[in-house]
Amino acid sequence: MRIKGSCHCRATTFEVSEAPRTVTRCTCSICSKRGALWAYYRPDQFKLTSPPENVSAYRWQSKMVKHGFCAICGCGTFTESPDWSTGEPDFDNPKIAVNARLFDDFDLDAVEVVVIDGKNLW
């Protein structure tokens, strides 16, 4: 079942191919301040349905992770990064972390929240 999402002002809209089974709350410095709950997708499972120029990006430290946000309303929208599941960046295996709080008509309370201790892991 496809799910649609949008930022508050709807300058950014997107679709994902399926509902997340879990969402991730990460304790690292940026995730804790952004307040996002992340749902992870492969690039082919994610479709931006608004003009790409509406997406601003914040990069810091290694600059390998692109933290997208809406330039108009400021909502954190989605983050593009290499896969890090092995502990090393895998650039052949990019991932898109979508802020599940932006899903429209979706019961986020019904999805289990997995906590990652990013504050101490990286």
Ligand SMILES: [Zn+2]
């Ligand atoms: Zn917006």
